[in-house]
Amino acid sequence: MDNDQFYKIRTSSPASKELAFPEAEFRHRVEEVRKVMDEEGLDAFLITYPPNLSYLSGYQSFGSCWYMCIILPREGEPILHMAHLEVGPALLTSWVSDIRGVRWAEGGEADRLVGIVKERKLEGKRIGVELKRPGLTIDLYEGLKRGLPGATFVDASEVIAQPRMIKSSAELDYMRQAARITKKGLDAVLPVIKPGVTDNQIAATLYETMVREGSEFFSTQPIVAAGHRSGIVHATFKRTPLQRGDTVILEFGAAYQRYTSAIYHTVAIGKPSSGVEKQAKVINEALNVLFRAVKPGRTIHDVAREVSISLKEVWPEPSVYGYSIGSGAPPTWCEDLCYIREGNELELKPGMTFHSPIGELVPGTPGVGFSETWAVTETGCEILTLHDTTLTVVDA
Incomplete structure (x- = not known):
C-alpha cells in the first residue's frame, strides 16, 4: 500500500471521537487566542509547538517529534496539517474537521504548508509563528519565507500562553x-x-x-x-x-x-x-x-x-x-x-x-x-x- 492509499483510507474510514472536552470548550479556546491575535495584528497564526497545538485542537499522541501545524486564520475554520502517519490519532482525538497529511518520511512540509496558506489567501498577510518554541524547524521557517515572500512573519511564541495559563x-x-x-x-x-x-x-x-x-x-x-x-x-x-x-x-x-x-x-x-x-x-x-x-x-x-x-x-x-x-x-x-x-x-x-x-x-x-x-x-x-x-x- 502506498502513502496516498494509506492516507485515503485513514480519512475516509469513519472514526469514533474521543474528545477530552466538548467541542464548545475548544472553540472557546480558539476565540480567546483570536482575541490575542487581534491585539497583535495577526491575520493568521501557524502553531507548531505540540502542546499548544494539542491545547487548541485536542490532538493527543506521543508522536510529538514529527511535523505538525495548525493554520489558524483570524476568521474561518482551522486546518490541522501533520505527518500522515498521525492522521489516525488526530481523527480520533481532535474536533478539527479539516485534517491533512504530508508524507512523514519524505519532507516537503514547507511547500505543502505554503500551498495551504495560499489557498486561504493569506500569502501577503501578517502571519504569527512560534520562533521561540520547539516544533518550528529552521528548514520549515526558511521554506515559509522562501515560498511566501510577500508575507510578514511575526514572533507569536507567547500568543497562546495568556489563555492557556x-x-x-x-x-x-x-x-x-x-x-x-x-x-x-x-x-x-x-x-x-x-x-x-x-x-x-x-x-x-x-x-x-x-x-x-x-x-x-x-x-x-x-x-x-x-x-x-x-x-x-x-x-x-x-x-x-x-x-x-x-x-x-x-x-x-x-x-x-x-x-x-x-x-x-x-x-x-x-x-x-x-x-x-x-x-x-x-x-x-x-x-x-x-x-x-x-x-x-x-x-x-x-x-x-x-x-x-x-x-x-x-x-x-x-x-x-x-x-x-x-x-x-x-x-x-x-x-x-x-x-x-x-x-x-x-x-x-x-x-x-x-x-x-x-x-x-x-x-x-x-x-x-x-x-x-x-x-x-x-x-x-x-x-x-x-x-x-x-x-x-x-x-x-
Missing part, C-alpha cells in the same frame, strides 16, 4: 484526577524503598501503579535518582542498588487526558545526616511560605521574593520556585509559559496552575527536594497533590 474547571478536574493517581504512586513506592533494591525496581513500581490506576503515557518519565546520582539534576534510574546513607530523589506525575500533577519527594536510607535533615526542613518551610503568599492579584515577583527571603540563610541567590504545569507532551510536563521567580511581574489569577519543586542538588552530595502541584483560587491556593512533604526515613 488559566485553566477551566474541566481542566482543573483533570489535574485533580492526575494528582489522585500520582499520590497512589507515592503511597505504593515508599514501602518498596530499602537497601538492596535498585532504582529500576522503584521506577517499575511507579510505572505499574500509576498506569494501573488510570494514567496515560507520561509527559515526563518518572525520575528516580539514588546514591551519588541523587545530587545530579535529572539523573534517573540506571540499575543502581540502594545503600545505607543514600538519599533517593523521586519526581513523577501521572497524566490524565494529557494533564499532569507532579510530586517531588526525598527518601533517606537509614538515619540522615544533619545536613540532609536541615535541607529538608528549610525546603518545607519555603514551600509553606510560598503557599501562604499566593493570592490572586499578587505579582509572581512578590511571592517569589518572600520565598527567597525565607531561604536566604542557606541559598543567598534567588532561584526559581515553580513553573506552570497542565497539559503536556513528551518529553516534558513543564508548560514553559510562566516561572515563579523574582522579576516576573505577571499577576496571579484564579485557574493558574504550577509545580513547585524546591531542592538542593549538588553533584557529590546527597540530593534533597520536595514539591507540590497547586492551583491559584479565588482566595489563595489549592494544593492538588497534598501529601506529607517531610523527609521519609526508612530503616537500614
Whole structure:
C-alpha cells in the first residue's frame, strides 16, 4: 500500500471521537487566542509547538517529534496539517474537521504548508509563528519565507500562553484526577524503598501503579535518582542498588487526558545526616511560605521574593520556585509559559496552575527536594497533590 492509499483510507474510514472536552470548550479556546491575535495584528497564526497545538485542537499522541501545524486564520475554520502517519490519532482525538497529511518520511512540509496558506489567501498577510518554541524547524521557517515572500512573519511564541495559563474547571478536574493517581504512586513506592533494591525496581513500581490506576503515557518519565546520582539534576534510574546513607530523589506525575500533577519527594536510607535533615526542613518551610503568599492579584515577583527571603540563610541567590504545569507532551510536563521567580511581574489569577519543586542538588552530595502541584483560587491556593512533604526515613 502506498502513502496516498494509506492516507485515503485513514480519512475516509469513519472514526469514533474521543474528545477530552466538548467541542464548545475548544472553540472557546480558539476565540480567546483570536482575541490575542487581534491585539497583535495577526491575520493568521501557524502553531507548531505540540502542546499548544494539542491545547487548541485536542490532538493527543506521543508522536510529538514529527511535523505538525495548525493554520489558524483570524476568521474561518482551522486546518490541522501533520505527518500522515498521525492522521489516525488526530481523527480520533481532535474536533478539527479539516485534517491533512504530508508524507512523514519524505519532507516537503514547507511547500505543502505554503500551498495551504495560499489557498486561504493569506500569502501577503501578517502571519504569527512560534520562533521561540520547539516544533518550528529552521528548514520549515526558511521554506515559509522562501515560498511566501510577500508575507510578514511575526514572533507569536507567547500568543497562546495568556489563555492557556488559566485553566477551566474541566481542566482543573483533570489535574485533580492526575494528582489522585500520582499520590497512589507515592503511597505504593515508599514501602518498596530499602537497601538492596535498585532504582529500576522503584521506577517499575511507579510505572505499574500509576498506569494501573488510570494514567496515560507520561509527559515526563518518572525520575528516580539514588546514591551519588541523587545530587545530579535529572539523573534517573540506571540499575543502581540502594545503600545505607543514600538519599533517593523521586519526581513523577501521572497524566490524565494529557494533564499532569507532579510530586517531588526525598527518601533517606537509614538515619540522615544533619545536613540532609536541615535541607529538608528549610525546603518545607519555603514551600509553606510560598503557599501562604499566593493570592490572586499578587505579582509572581512578590511571592517569589518572600520565598527567597525565607531561604536566604542557606541559598543567598534567588532561584526559581515553580513553573506552570497542565497539559503536556513528551518529553516534558513543564508548560514553559510562566516561572515563579523574582522579576516576573505577571499577576496571579484564579485557574493558574504550577509545580513547585524546591531542592538542593549538588553533584557529590546527597540530593534533597520536595514539591507540590497547586492551583491559584479565588482566595489563595489549592494544593492538588497534598501529601506529607517531610523527609521519609526508612530503616537500614
